[in-house]
Amino acid sequence: MKKTIFPYVVLAPMMLLLFVFLVLPILGSFVIALFKYNPLNETGNTFIGFENFRRLAADELFNISFVNTLIYVFIMVGINLVITLLFAQLLTSLSSNKWRSLFRVLLFMPCVAPLAAVSVIWSKGIFPVKGGLLNKLLSYVGVAPINWLGNPSTLMPALLILSLWADIGYNIILFISGLQSIPLDYLDAAQIDGAGPIRRFFSITFPLLGRTFSYVTAMTLISQFQAFAQFAIVAPNGGIGRRGYVLSTYIYDMGFRNKDMGYASTVSLVLFFIILIVTLVQQRLNRVDWGY
Amino acid sequence: MKKFLHLSLVLILCFSLLPVSAAEPVTIKFWTHINEAWNASYEELVAEFEQANPDIKVDYQRFPYGEFEAKIQTSLMAGNAAADVYEVWGGWVLDFASQGVLSETPAKFAAELEDDAYAPVLGALKHEGKYYGAPVEFNIEYGGMVVNKKLYDEAGMTYPTTWAQLIEDAKKVAVKDGEVMKMRGFGFSTPDTLTSNFLALILQSGGQYLKEDGSVDFTIPEATAAMKQLVAYTADDHINNLDTLTNQDTQDDHMMVALDESFGCVRGPWVLSDLEQSYGLTMGVDFEYISQPPFFEGVEQKFAAETGWSLCVPKNTAAEEAAWRFVEFLNQPDVLLRHNIACAQVPPRRSVANDPDYIAGAPYMLPLLDKLQYAQFIGPFNTDILKDYLKQTYMNLVIGDHSDEAIQDACVKLTEDLAQAMKIY
Numbered sequence: 001m002k003k004t005i006f007p008y009v010v011l012a013p014m015m016l017l018l019f020v021f022l023v024l025p026i027l028g029s030f031v032i033a034l035f036k037y038n039p040l041n042e043t044g045n046t047f048i049g050f051e052n053f054r055r056l057a058a059d060e061l062f063n064i065s066f067v068n069t070l071i072y073v074f075i076m077v078g079i080n081l082v083i084t085l086l087f088a089q090l091l092t093s094l095s096s097n098k099w100r101s102l103f104r105v106l107l108f109m110p111c112v113a114p115l116a117a118v119s120v121i122w123s124k125g126i127f128p129v130k131g132g133l134l135n136k137l138l139s140y141v142g143v144a145p146i147n148w149l150g151n152p153s154t155l156m157p158a159l160l161i162l163s164l165w166a167d168i169g170y171n172i173i174l175f176i177s178g179l180q181s182i183p184l185d186y187l188d189a190a191q192i193d194g195a196g197p198i199r200r201f202f203s204i205t206f207p208l209l210g211r212t213f214s215y216v217t218a219m220t221l222i223s224q225f226q227a228f229a230q231f232a233i234v235a236p237n238g239g240i241g242r243r244g245y246v247l248s249t250y251i252y253d254m255g256f257r258n259k260d261m262g263y264a265s266t267v268s269l270v271l272f273f274i275i276l277i278v279t280l281v282q283q284r285l286n287r288v289d290w291g292y
Numbered sequence: 293m294k295k296f297l298h299l300s301l302v303l304i305l306c307f308s309l310l311p312v313s314a315a316e317p318v319t320i321k322f323w324t325h326i327n328e329a330w331n332a333s334y335e336e337l338v339a340e341f342e343q344a345n346p347d348i349k350v351d352y353q354r355f356p357y358g359e360f361e362a363k364i365q366t367s368l369m370a371g372n373a374a375a376d377v378y379e380v381w382g383g384w385v386l387d388f389a390s391q392g393v394l395s396e397t398p399a400k401f402a403a404e405l406e407d408d409a410y411a412p413v414l415g416a417l418k419h420e421g422k423y424y425g426a427p428v429e430f431n432i433e434y435g436g437m438v439v440n441k442k443l444y445d446e447a448g449m450t451y452p453t454t455w456a457q458l459i460e461d462a463k464k465v466a467v468k469d470g471e472v473m474k475m476r477g478f479g480f481s482t483p484d485t486l487t488s489n490f491l492a493l494i495l496q497s498g499g500q501y502l503k504e505d506g507s508v509d510f511t512i513p514e515a516t517a518a519m520k521q522l523v524a525y526t527a528d529d530h531i532n533n534l535d536t537l538t539n540q541d542t543q544d545d546h547m548m549v550a551l552d553e554s555f556g557c558v559r560g561p562w563v564l565s566d567l568e569q570s571y572g573l574t575m576g577v578d579f580e581y582i583s584q585p586p587f588f589e590g591v592e593q594k595f596a597a598e599t600g601w602s603l604c605v606p607k608n609t610a611a612e613e614a615a616w617r618f619v620e621f622l623n624q625p626d627v628l629l630r631h632n633i634a635c636a637q638v639p640p641r642r643s644v645a646n647d648p649d650y651i652a653g654a655p656y657m658l659p660l661l662d663k664l665q666y667a668q669f670i671g672p673f674n675t676d677i678l679k680d681y682l683k684q685t686y687m688n689l690v691i692g693d694h695s696d697e698a699i700q701d702a703c704v705k706l707t708e709d710l711a712q713a714m715k716i717y
Contacts, residue, residue, distance in 0.1 A: 038391055040365070040368055040369055040387075040388060040392075041391040041392065044391075060709075128543075129471050129472055129473075129535065130472050130473075130474075144471070145470060145472050146471060147471040147535075147538075150471070150533070150534050150538040151471075151691075152691065237680045237683070237684070238684075239538055240534065240537075240538045240691070241684075241687065241691070242684060256361065256362045256365060257674070257676055257677065257680075258677065258713065258715075259387045259674075
């Protein structure tokens with residue numbers, strides 16, 4: 001009896017925490033989305049059914065933020081996975097432990113800094129058209145100053161650069177861990193059979209990295225769909241041409257600027273379902289049904 | 293036993309005659325946003341209030357501006373308000389008051405304010421005929437200009453006294469090299485000043501953007517003409533660029549003046565203490581604050597002003613009486629006078645604005661004081677939304693097609709979008 005109860009007892013506090021701070025708010029969002037809701041208003045919140053959802057269809061700002069979010073996420077995740085896997089492979093192939101550790105620390109350090117602080121530094125010190133570090137570096141190779149945040153065509157790339165810099169460290173560590181768990185026997189056998197490094201990577205390493213890759217992709221997708229700090233700080237109100245307006249900042253504006261929590265909940269539910277569907281599809285595509 | 297009983301009785305009698313310890317003072321929490329000069333002045337006034345009111349202690353806390361509105365909102369949503377007195381931006385008060393979370397201004401105090409305060413400073417504090425706060429300043433982002441004295445002296449130029457001269461000079465001195473604005477001739481594009489100048493240009497052209505129901509109409513000819521004029525200054529004349537709108541957290545027009553990258557800009561007087569304290573500049577040596585000329589000669593210099601920073605008391609505070617005593621103290625004319633001078637603010641009350649001591653303490657405000665009579669309340673809506681949509685419209689026109697047709701279409705769309713997005717109270 002004690003044996004069967006013990007795991008549940010140990011897990012109960014965490015389950016309760018998850019239920020109260022994760023499940024209940026999500027269920028609450030479902031309910032709030034059906035109301036014209038202002039949390040400051042104790043008695044005047046009216047039930048409006050699916051009116052908030054109907055409003056989405058004609059909402060230009062929602063459409064803009066939706067498209068921007070999809071563009072940002074798919075480019076960000078795609079580049080992120082390529083870069084982090086490349087770095088992880090390079091670091092794993094380093095023979096010196098000292099250099100491997102040094103690069104691991106350097107690449108992981110941006111992840112430690114709070115993203116809000118990082119965003120402030122990038123918007124004040126790196127992106128400014130005059131005196132910004134990025135333009136200064138580009139000037140050494142003869143590139144004229146770019147107005148990163150003042151040009152609609154460069155605003156999203158600027159946000160992508162910032163996000164990549166701040167985020168790749170974590171995925172590199174995960175991929176290194178995945179790479180180091182692959183038994184060397186397979187790679188040795190492939191080498192004996194005459195496979196070159198690229199062939200070995202695509203035919204042996206990458207397939208065997210399946211589970212790690214699937215996990216990293218899912219977590220990156222989920223986190224980037226919810227990216228907020230860099231957009232709110234670097235491109236307030238979406239920046240020029242609203243090119244930096246994403247669903248998370250739109251939800252914040254609707255909730256805290258327009259005080260329309262009901263509609264904000266509706267948009268957040270849309271985001272929830274987008275993340276859910278994309279993650280399910282991704283998990284299905286990257287399904288790994290073997291082990292080693 | 294008898295002796296013990298007698299001794300006990302004597303001791304009890306003695307203790308009962310001891311003076312009753314004074315009741316614990318009530319502590320009220322006072323929240324404001326971070327602004328060096330303002331915070332320093334509030335700290336002095338808090339100490340003064342506590343000395344005059346030993347039964348009340350004030351726990352003064354301040355927060356970064358960027359998160360302040362959200363912080364106030366989330367604290368009001370909680371059952372027990374986190375603060376007893378909030379310094380609230382006027383536009384936010386409309387939202388809070390309409391939800392019934394703010395305490396009504398005591399009747400006598402409200403009557404005093406109605407009698408003495410300028411109309412715009414009370415506009416957003418009024419909901420359904422009642423007031424829900426007390427103003428601490430007349431927020432004005434029009435009428436005064438910060439000019440870089442050193443640059444003017446080096447260029448051998450005199451300060452402009454007409455709008456035509458201002459623009460002419462600005463065109464002459466502005467330098468743009470590709471994407472880099474090396475020197476701004478005149479800055480007016482922050483969300484605050486773009487809005488105030490746009491609305492002022494409409495009003496001085498004889499138009500009225502504010503409809504009777506409180507909504508806005510920018511399809512009127514005066515509005516499209518105003519938009520065309522302001523867009524042309526940036527897009528065609530290049531007297532400034534959009535950096536102060538796109539990098540608004542990193543660059544402000546007065547910062548460009550401080551960094552010797554701008555000859556001048558229109559800005560409220562609150563920047564003066566910022567220039568002195570944050571940039572170490574000296575008025576009269578490094579910069580001056582002068583009168584912004586009207587757009588047209590010989591017209592009343594009408595402009596729209598929003599209700600600025602005000603003090604509000606939440607409804608669910610446990611110390612409502614003490615909170616209002618603190619607010620009324622801060623709003624006493626002699627206290628307000630000192631506070632407004634220290635913070636480089638225009639007083640919300642006529643009695644203070646016309647007080648010779650105020651003018652003596654803040655002579656640089658003279659360019660603004662004469663104009664206050666021409667101010668109208670901006671409108672009964674959350675001005676953050678107006679500023680956001682106007683900013684986006686303006687930026688899109690500057691970087692894109694700004695033909696007459698495009699401007700007309702943009703103004704129609706702006707009006708329609710604001711009708712959807714803005715709640716009219």
